[in-house]
Structure formats: C-alpha cells, structure tokens
Amino acid sequence: MSSKFLPVDNPTKSFWHSRADQFAKHRTTPTLPAHADVVIIGSGYAGTTTAYYLMKGSSTPLNVTMLEARDVCSGATGRNGGHLKPDLYYNTLSFTDKYGEKGCADIANFEYAHIAAMKELIEAEQIDCDFVLTRAVDVHLSPEANERCLRNYQAMMKNPYITCKSDLQLLTGEQAKVTSKSEDTEVAVSYTAGQMWPYKLITTILKRLIDKYGLNLQTNTPALSVSKLSDGKWEIVTPRGSIVTSKVVLATNAYTASVDSRFIDKIVPIKGICCHITASNKSERTPHLSNTYGIRNDHLADGDYLINRPDGSVVVGGAKKHIFPFKERFYNNVDDSSLIDGTSDYFTDDYMQKRFYTWKNFESKPDYIWSGILGYTDDSLPYVGEIEPGKYIIAGFHGHGMPRVLLCAKALALALETGAEVEGIPDSFKATPKRLASTQNTILKALGTPTAKL
Template sequence: MSSKYLPVENPTKSFWLTAEEEEFSTYRSSPELPSEADTIVIGSGYAGTTFTYFLLKEQGINPSSVLMLEARNVCSGATARNGGHLKPDLYYAHEKFSAKYGAKGAAEIINFEHAHLEAMKELIEKEEIECDFVLTRACDVHLHPKSVNAAISNYKSMIKNPYVTCKKDVQIKFGEEAKIISKVEGSPVCLTYTAGHLWPYKLMVAILKKNIEKGMQLQTNTPVLSTAKLADGRYLVKTNRGEIICKNLVIATNAYTASVEPKFEGKIVPIKGICSHITSSDPNLKTPHLTNTYGIRYGGADGDYLINRPDGSVIVGGAKRHIFPFKQLFYGVVDDSTLIPNTKEYFNNYMNDRFYTWKGFPEVADYVWSGILGWFSWSWYASCFALC
C-alpha cells in the first residue's frame, strides 16, 4: 500500500467541474460493496470509462458483474482537469520515435493518434452526446530558434516516411503567412493539422450513465488501498469500505497507479500541471474568438496549450516556466488542492500578450486549477529540456 499516492480530498475547482451534477457525482449503485465481481475497473476517467463502454459491447458480458471504483467523485481526476484538447502529435516527435522504433513504428504512433479524432467524432455522434465537441485545426507556434529548427526537421522527416498515412493533413507556413494564420506576431513558422476540443467531464458522465443503464455498477469515494493476486488467479481488492474478489482487474488510475500497485512507484510518476479558463471581463463584450487550437513552444520544454471554446472563452494550460523551478512542488506529488507559485499570475493578460487580435480586449482568468498526470521518471522528464 502506498497511501501517499492516493488522491487528496479537497482538489482545486476545475472549470470543467462547473458542470458537476451533485447527485450523480457521488453515485453508488448500492449502499454496500459487493463481495465479488467478474471485472473491477479502478478509475472513472477517460481510460476507465471508455474501456467499460467497449467492454459492455462484448458478447457474453454480464454488465452487473462489472464494477467501477472511483477514489473521489465521478471523473474528478486528470480527465476533468486537462485542457479539453484533442490534439495528435503528427510530426514533432517523429525523429525521436523513428530512432527508437524505426520508420514503421513511428508511423504507427502517428497514424493511431490521427485516427483517434475520427473515432471520437464517431462515438460522440453515434451516442448523441452533448459535450461541446468541435472539430477544427491545431496551430503549432514555435517561438524559439531551437524549437523552430526542430519543428522543420521533424516535419521534413515525417513527410518522407512512407508509412505515415495522414501526412497530407499537416501544413507548414513561414514568415508573414505564419503570423497571420497563427495571429502571433512573433511566430516565424506555424504548422496546422486536424484537431478538436470538447468538455471532457460532460463526455465521460454521458458515457458512464449509459454504462450504468446497461447494468454496470459504480462506487464513488471508494479508494483502492491495495490489490493482490490470489493463488487461484483471482484478485483481492482492498478498499476503505471493504474487500472485493474479482476475476479480472483493470487499473485505469493514471498518476495514482502507485497507490494501487506499489511496483509502479518511480515508473509512473505523478506530475502536477496547471490550467486556466480565460474569458471577457466585460460580460457585454464577445471575445475575439480564434478558430484554431494551439500548441505554443517557447524554448526547451517550456510551452503552453490552448483551445477556444464555442462560447468564446479560452482554456489555457502550461505555465511551465514557473513550474520547472519548483520540482519539489510538482514532481512526484498528488496534491491538486494547491497551485504552484506564480502560476496563477502567469495567466493574467495572457491572450493580450500573445495574440494580436486580443490586443486591448478586457480579459480575466476566472478559473485557475491544478491537476495530476502520470509521467515517466525524472531523468526522462529532465531530458525534455534539451529536445527543442
């Protein structure tokens, strides 16, 4: 048991959780835990929820034998704290992937990420889910010479890869064209490609409700304290409310995995990230809505990501230049109840400072929150500083 990796009880308020449904957020299928289940899925975020959605479509599955356990409220972890950004990496990591997996392996990763967008659109439309889903284009802006050179080099090598099937979707622009397309005056180059954005909490809640209608069991505010494989091949799952035995165990706990399986400590490392919601400070004024989503690279691993919501507001995450100096506050921690020093102030006047169409427009960051995501070891994370 690694209790230090369990989620904290008083997380910061994410903008996405303003849609939280009070009654459903603490949903329990039954007052008491069942003693047995065929399949236990730990985690009600993106991975756990979508896994159960497709599992319940399999023939021979008894929905009532599938039990989902959530440590806090429904979908209150990383899925409800990210940027709502559906953005594949179609080029920037190509050379790194090629060196490690070869051209075919790199292409498999890129093609998979690109295909995810179509699959997401198909799911949302098939299930008629209202989650503010918008299909658009991402615009990657590179503002540091090393980042610019890395972007161009990776783009060229990706285009030459015969196994990449989505290369025609990526376009590169330079000079004045890059500035006009991106709306960032300091951008010498930009690359655009298909991307999307949505309200992640609404999507997951809609899918969870469909799963429950089919018979799946859900128990919130039931943290798993430990798991053990028994001699007969089944699993013993210990929670704060009792023990359950199951045949199949699915761990979809992202950064909190070491709290369930201590052997992942030091391998899947919890990292604190920062995100914000920016809107007009004058309710009578509509924001200068930008069509694209964004990835903004400054230098090293310093960068931000951004989506423009259908209501005109903006979600911005990153603030890495203020996060990096505080390793002890963001690396290896699961406390999303606090922010990292200077990160809240980082989003003040953010859009005015970067996009010329926002110049002089009154803006306010009315929500700033933290979230915990799973990462690799510090040695790997630190190496990112030299990548771009």
Template sequence: MSAKSRLPSSTSTHPFWRTELHPLDSHRSTPELPVETDVVIVGAGFAGAALAYFLYQDNPSPPSVTILEAREACSGATARNGGHLKPDVYFNVPKYIKKYGVKAAVEVANFEASQVLAVKELVEKEKIDCQFTLTRACDATLDEGLARETEEAFHVLQASGDADLKDVHYTPRDRAERVSGVKGALNCFTFTAGHIWPYKLVMHLLQRVVDQGANLQTHTPVLHIADTPRASDGRWLVSTARGDVLARKVLLATNAYTAHLAPQFTDRIVPVRGICSRIKVPEGRTPPFLSQTYSVRHGPGVYDYLIPRNDGSIIVGGGKPLFWHDRSQWYDVTDDSELIAPAVKHFDGLMQRTFINWEDSGAYTDKVWTGIMGWTSDFMPYIGAVPDKPGQFVVAGFSGHGMPLILLSAKGVAQMVKDDVPFEQTGVPSVFKATKERLASTKNEILEGHSADPKARL
C-alpha cells in the same frame, strides 16, 4: 523516488469542467460494496469509463462490472485537462523513428490521428452532449532554435516518405504570424484536431454503463490489491476503505496513482502536477475570433496549450517557464488541492500578449486549477496485461497526452478482457505494451536534461 502509499487528495482545486455536475458525480449503485464481481475497474475518468463502455458494447452476456473511484466520478486528470483532442502527427515522429524505428513511430502517429474521428464517431453514435468540435490545431513556434530544428526535422520527414503527412500543413515564417494569429510566430503547423467538455463525455459513458448494470461506487478509495490471486479460484482481493471485493479481472485506470496499487510501476509512472486556467472577456464584449486550437511553443519542452470554447472563453494550460525549474512544484506530486503558486500569474494578460487583435479585449483569468498527470519514464503509456499478474490489466501513464490516446487503448484492452484477444491484435501500438523489459528499465526521460536554472532552455 521511493514507493509511497498515496491516494488522491481529499480536497482539490475546482476545475471549470466540474461546474455543471452530473447526477452520478457522487453515486453508489448499491449501499454496500458487492462481495464479488467479474471485473473491477479502478478509476472513473476517461480510461475507466471507456473500459466499461467497451466491455458492455455489443456484448449479449456482459460481465458484472464494479467501478471504484476514490473521489467523485471524473474528478481526476480527465476533469482537469485542457479539453484538447490533439494528436501528435509529426512533431515527435522523428524522435520516435530514431528510438523505435520507422514502423513503430508511424504506428503511434496513425493511432493518435485516428482517435479524433473515433471520438467524433462515439459522440455522434451515443448522442453525447459534450460540445465536441472538430477543428484544426495550430502549433506556433516562438523560439528561433526550436523553429529551425522543427523545420529541418519536418522536411527530412517529408523527404523520407515514412509518415503520412497529408493532413499536416506547414507555414514558413514570412506568413506564420498572419496564418496563426500568434504574435512573433516563426513557423506554424496545422492539422485536424478537436476539443470537448471532457467531464460531460465521461459522465455520459458512465450513465450508459450504469444503466446497463455496472455498479459505480464513488468515494471508495482502493487501498490495496493482493500480491497474488487466490489459489482456490484465481480471483483477486481488492481492499477498499469500505470493505473488500473479489474480482476475476482487475483493470487499472489509475494513471498517476498506478504505483500506489501496483508497486512495480514505481518510477515508471510518475505523478506530475500541471496547471490550467479559464480565461474570458468581460460581460457584454465579444471575444476576438479564434478558429483553431493551439500549442504555442516558447522553447524545447515549454509550451502553452489552449482551446477556444464555444462560449467564447479560452481554456489555457502550461505556465512552465515560471515553475519547471523547481521539481518540488511538479515532479512526484499528487496534491491537486493547491495551485502552483509561481505559475498563477502566467495566465494574466496571456491572450493580449500572445494573439493579434486581443490587445483591447479585456480578457482576464476567470479560474485556475491544478491536476495530476501520470508521466511515464519513457513517455509511452502502459497498456495491456500487467506482467506476472494474471487477470490484471492497465490503461495508464499518458504523460499529459491522454485525450488522443485513451479511447482506442481502452477499446483494445476491453477486447483482451472479454474476448481474450492478444495485445498484438488490438490495434494498440506495440510500444505501448506493458512489458517486463519496460518495467525493469531504470532510464528516466522525464528528468533528462532538466535544469534547476529557471533561465535554462527546458
């Protein structure tokens, strides 16, 4: 992939989460851009809103903060995901142990697990009406080979005592179908998780910081950030479609679009398009009860994820078996204005063929949309100071797994920005740190083992 100057699409598919728009959705705190500011935050999704929130929290002398968003507030990946606050507390831990060692792998798992209760605490503290629901996530496996592999890895992890698995419950195949409710489940694992209305969470945080003095400028795409800071005062020139802003600190909450403004992230944070849907039952019918959120694993790297919403509808994402072989549909794609055509039909009848007692529910696909994720070439996010760019910081590259990573990552970076706390003291896992070594690597784990054969195991 070559470096491309790309911005979010000017038009986009319409996700369910953006059906009840907040007054700040298209908002400019001032008619013109400020000429200068202490901090520019690029991006008004979960990462950008959380960064601003923590910059103001418990800060009697907060910096001046300007938030620049290319489209509407919270119109990118955060408003297009599954609303699933699901940590990875066991599945990838064995792989991370082999790659990074026990300490780093456990650090990542514990960090993810802590996010669920951190979001719960935030929602309760700020009285955020985002339909936060604390529940259990259920990973149900349908593929024989993956089931055996997952069970073996889990038992080895249990025996080693390396990871904290107290909250993980394993159900073997003789009971997996009944415990999970998933037809043909060969095993299942459950653990604490949550689900929310992500747009409402982000907009509440944005309202909070705007009320505290932050300047929110939507429909203001950033076109360029100067290659070097100004020699006279070390400030960065941030150029937008509406003019320039001088900033002492620049915080990139740009996820899939990071390389557009920071070319050193080209091929390190890659735009990846996904597809998501809302499924509901006909008016007058009561949907069968689902008490958990789910990942239904069809094979290695192939799964559907879903949450049962409080209104009885289901948010489902995935559909990989129908399009993943064709890289042009998803890899290095920044256009969320079009659906992934081969995958649209995947959601029709999905509840009936997947879950016990849904056969006669009449469940149908109500809405389908696409979103652009930022996948990293090593599947770890980039958090912290941008190497060789003094005053620039990044919170991006969540590989479709941002909900259980963003809040405390943003909190850590906010500590670095306002209190000069070293990365190592933020509580953010060491393997998330943005380093020269990671940026210099040419390894691309996204495409490792990828096949153009639609029948191949993915």
C-alpha cells in the same frame, strides 16, 4: 502499496466541474459488492471507455464494478485542457531513433485515428459535450523551437509509413502570423484536431453504462491494495470493504503506484496547471480564435496548450517556465489542492493580449485556475495490457491522453473479453516484461530540468 500516491481529498475546482451535479458522488448500490466479473479502478477517460467497449461488446452480460477514489472524473480527465490534439511530427526524430520509421509512424497514425474515432463515438451515442472539429496550430516562438519544428517536420514528411501527411501544412513568415494570429511566430504547423468538454463526455457515457448495461459505479472508494488470492482471483481492499474479481483493470494513470509498487518511477505523478479565461465584461463578444493551439516557447518542455470554447472563452494550460525548472514543485506530486507559485500571475497578466494580436485591446481574466496531476512515464509512452494473469493496466498517458486513450481502451476491452493479448495499438505502448523490467527514467532529462534544481 503506498497511500503516498493516492489522490488528495480537496482538489482545486476545475472549470469542467462547474456544472457538476449529484452524479459526481454516485454510488449505484449503497454497499460495495462482494464480487464482480471485472473491477475497473478509475472513472476517468481510460476507465470509462474501457468499460464502454467491454460492456457494449460483450456477448453475455458482465458484472462490472468501477471504483473511484474521489468524485466521478475528478482526476486528469476532469482537469485537462479539453484538447484532442495528436502529436504528428514534433517527436518524429526521437521516436524514429527509439522505434524505427515504422514504430514512429505507428504512433502518429494511431493518434491521428482518434479524431475520427472520437467523432464516431460522440455521434453514435449523441453525446452533448461541445465537441468541435477544428484545426490545431502549433506556433514556435524561439529560434530553437523553429529549428526543432522544421527538422522533425521534414523527417515526418520523409517517413513512408505515416499516412496522415496530407493533413499537415507548414506555414512560415507572414502566412504563419496571419493564420495563427500570433505576431511572434515565424514557423507554424496546422492540422486537424478537436476540442470538447471532457467531464460531460465521461459522465454521459457512465450514465448510459449504468442505465443500459448495469455498471456499478462506486465513487469516493479508493483502492488501498490489490492482492492475488490463492485461487488466482484478485482482492481489492477499500475503506468500505473488499471486492473479489477474476479480472482487475488499473485505469489509475498518475496514481498507479498506489496499487502496484512496480510503477514507482515508471508512472510518475506530475503536477500541472490549467485555467479558463473569459471576457472581463460578460456582455462583450470575445475575438474568438478559429484554431486550437500548441504554443512552444523553446525546443524542450516550455509550452502551453489552448482551446477556444464555443462561447468565446479560452481554456489554456502550461505555465511550465514556473514549474519544470523546480523539481520540488511538480515531480512525484499528487497534491492538486493548491496551485504552483507564479502560475496564477502567469495567466492573469494579460495572457491572451500578449500572444494574439486580435486580443490586443480586449480585456479578459481567468475565472477558474486549477491544478491537476498527470501520469508521466519513464519512456513517455503509456502502459497498456495484461501485466499478470487477470491484472491489466491502461495508464501513464504522459499528459497526452486525449489522442491515445480511446483506441487503447477499445483494444484492451477486446483483450479482456477474449483473453488474448492486446492488439491494434503501437507495440511501444504495450506493457511488456521488457518495459516493466527497465530501470531507465528519462522524464527529467526530457523536461530539460536543470541539475542544480534537483
């Protein structure tokens, strides 16, 4: 176990935490319980939805304790872009090469299914989290990005197993410019997506679990080690004491190596940047965009993602040209207490005016800029399943958790309840012995990080 991979104490404040209340530091009981049926480490999207499906679906009451190293939902979920945007085509060729047409389709179909699943969850639980169903538009701003888009889009359309092809629309030329409001794009792709206030989603679910099902939430209680006892149970050591459980779930994403050293170089903490842009004059109505966006500057990793809030403000993340060419700025970095050189200016320097012609003569500025830690994996896909008897993982969502976590959590909860293997997720997501034994790490290659900077 390594404290090197634990969250830092003083993270930058994200826009999503701007309305946090005392629940952020909630401890259901003043002391840490000595025992639990299940211990979930992590109070973000993965940990919370696993607890939701487990406790709601259990035929008998379960004693579940959730440990959070910092405040509630203070990791990637509380620091992301609020963008429920599946990747339906852009990695078709690489996924087909690795997993075949069927395996590639399983990933795309699984991500697309999250749109309906999230809507169903939010409506069933009546969660007020600014959820909006909309269209995502991917704009491509270079010849290389255009070429990759077209090759992958065409490959997706030829894949007989992908079931959501009718939802996508390829836009070119003037149609791409007008639909996206981006003068610089020649090729765009539109499809269904969603957006929300992720912190409100998670905290609402947690409060329901505490009140209705007896979840014991313990914030500011980092797991320092997870060890197997002689009777087969697991002991989790924290600064506030230890807790013993029959089943433990690592919903630790970028911080997984802090409690399981096998994931060093398999789930790597990657530092990213996000911001909230609003009108300089608060009384003005912004030129609201009707779409969410993927903004691809090249064919590799240089891109941004953007959602439009109901009040007309914008949440945008990326600034990757200031990050990914410099390994020391982002790789194996858990420090979200500071920004990254160049990123603040990137978002402050007329970001919206330069990219969308409807914003051209409108004054705006970021009022929040924050960093966050993403859990990138060695093969770009999450690890989900039982990795030892009684020890489970749902982590490593590679900066793309919003359209992957929910149904992974539902499948994992069923496995926890029944003791069976995890089913209902792509085979490529499963934490198999073969994947765990692999020593290949393709993160830097995929990001196009220059060797000279390593």
